[in-house]
Amino acid sequence: MPATDPSDDLALLVAAAREAAVIACGFRAPQVWDKPDEGGPVCEADLAVDAMLRERLGAARPDYGWLSEETADAPERLQAERIFIVDPIDGTRAYLEGSRDWAHSLAVAENGRITGACVLLPQRDLLYTATLGGGAFLNGAPIRASAETDPARATLLGPRLAMSPEHWLGGEVPPLRRAFRSALAWRLCLLAEARFDAMLTIRPTWEWDIAAGSLILSEAGGTATDQRGAELGFNKPHPQSDGVLAGGALHDVLLPLLAASPVSPPT
Template sequence: MPATETAPAEDLALLVAAAREAAQIATGFAAPEIWDKADGQGPVTEADLAVDRMLRDRLGAARPGYGWLSEETSDSPDRLSARRIFIIDPIDGTRAFIEGSRDWAHSLAVAEAGRVIAAAVLLPQRGLLYTAHAGGGAQLNGRAIRASAEADPARATLLGPRLAMSPEHWSGGEVPPVQRAFRSSLAWRLCLLAEGRFDAMLTIRPTWEWDVAAGTLILSEAGGRATDRRGAALAFNRPHPQSDGVLAGGALHPVLLARLADPPPG
C-alpha cells in the first residue's frame, strides 16, 4: 500500500461513524413520504434520500478521491476511473423500514480494484453492527464471528425467497432438503451467515452491488464465501453493477453450488 494511501482500517472507522449518523437520520422519520421507483425497482422513501445525501456529503468530503455508487444516487461513469469507491445502500430493506419492521440496515463499503476492503452493516433497531476490513476478520458489536461449518443440507438452513427453492433452479429438479428462512435485507442475510446463525443464502435474480458489497467482505472475513449463482467470484465497481444472483455460505457453499442447475441461456 502506498505511504499516502488510507489503510482499510481507517476507511472502516469512517464507515462506522457515518453509519451511526445515518441511523440517527433514518430513525427520526416516523411516517416518511414514499414513492415508487421507475421500472419496478421498488419503493423509496424520503428517509432513504436523506440518508443518501448525508452519506454522499460526509464520505465525499472525507475521501474526495473516492468514487461513488449508491442505490439512491444517479449513476455516473466517473466512478469507473476511481481506484477506490464507496458502495452504499442507504437503507437496505426499504419495504421492512416502511412496514415498521426492525429488519433493515445501513450497508456501507469501500472497494478497491474490484474487491471490497472495508465494510459496515448497521441494523439500528436491533442494535447490531457488523464490521470487517481486509485481513482483519469480521466482528459483530466488536466480537469476532465465524461462518457455519455445517455441510449437510438436511441439517442446514438457507436464507432466500421462495423462488430460490423452485425445482427448475436445481439439477434434476431435486431441491436440497434445507430449511428455508427469509430476511428483507440482503446485507443482513450475508451478515447472519458470517455469524453462523444460518448456513447459506441464495438469490436467483440479478443482484445490485450495493445490496451485497459490505456483506460479502464481512462473510469472507468470517471464513465464508459468496459468488454469483454460477460460482464466479463477485467483482465490484463494474460498468453494469449487478451480479448473476448470489450464492453464499460457509461449508455449505460448494455443496449447494454443485447442485444448482445452469441458468437458461439468454
C-alpha cells in the same frame, strides 16, 4: 492515490452509519414513491440518508468514487481506484412497515475488491464490521461462519423462488429448511455469525446490496459468489452480479447442485 489504511476507512464508515441511523430513525411517516420499472419503494428517509452519506464520505475521501442505490450512476466512478458502495437503507419495505429488519450497508472497494465494510441495524443494535485480512466482528466480537455441510441439517436464507425445482439440477431441491430476511446485507451477516448456513438469490443482484456483507462473510471464513460460482467483482460498468450463492462450508456443497452452475454435480 495515496494508500489509506482500511481500518481508517472502516472507522469513517461506522461513524457515517451511526449518523445515518439518527436520520432514519427520526422519520415517523416519510413520503413514499415507487421506483420505475417495478424497482420497489423509495422514501424520504432513503434520500436524506443518501445525501448525508455522500456529503460526509465525499468530504472525507474526495478522491473516492461513489455508487449508491439512491444516486444516479455516473461513469466517473469507473476511473476511481477506490470507491464507496452504499445502500442507504437496505430493506426499505421493512423500514416502512415498522420492522426492525433494515440496515445501513456501507463499503469501500479498491480495484474491484472490497477492503472495508460495515452493516448497521440500528433497531436491533447490531453492528457488523470487517476489513480485508482483518477478520469479521459483530459488536466488536469476532464471528465465524457455519461449518455445516449436510443440507438436511441446514437452513437457507432466500425467497421462495430459490427453492423452485427449475433452479436445481434435475429438479431435485436439496432438503434445506428455508427462512427469509428482508435486507440482503443482513442475510450475508447472519451467515457470517453462523445463524444460518447458506443464502441464495436467483435474480440479478445490485452491488450495493452485497458489497459490505460479502466482505463480512468472507472474513468470517465463508464464501460468496454468483450463482454460477464466479467471484464477485465490484465497481463494474453494470453494477450487478448474476445472483448470489453464499454460505459457510455449505456453499461448496450447494454450488454443483444448482442448475445455473457450470460445475458438474458430485459423484
